[in-house]
Amino acid sequence: MAKKGKKGKKGKKGKKGKEKAAEGGELTIEDKFQRATLRIESLERALVAKSEETSRAVAEVGVLHQQLKRYRDDLDRERADRFDITSDMTRQFKAMQVR
Structure with missing residues (x-):
């Protein structure tokens, strides 16, 4: 028979949520700027690829x-x-008929 785990309360769940909020909460202006810059670069690369495809x-x-x-x-x-x-x-056919 399989062994059953502990009965009773499990670990606290609230603590993990608070840690995630602290880590991934509001982005700083620098982070937003970096993210926007990367997005722009990605879109520019996609535009260049589409432009080359269109030219071909x-x-x-x-x-x-x-x-x-x-x-x-x-x-x-x-x-x-x-x-x-x-x-x-x-x-030629008409000429042959005349003869």
Whole structure:
């Protein structure tokens, strides 16, 4: 059988709460300033990271627009070539029918 612990009152709980209040109570102005400074630095680093990510994305968009323009130009050339070929074949076919 397991041994049972002591019966009766346990240790005082109020003392721990008072110690925490003394340690983590009101922050001094210096602590607030340091905390705000660290928060600002953290936000600035996050902003720099997002700015770099945005710059890369904008550059990638520019590259993709150039690529899209090149593909559209290629497609227009292919369509013009196909039209020229079909026109030439139609002309040849009509010339053969006349003979």
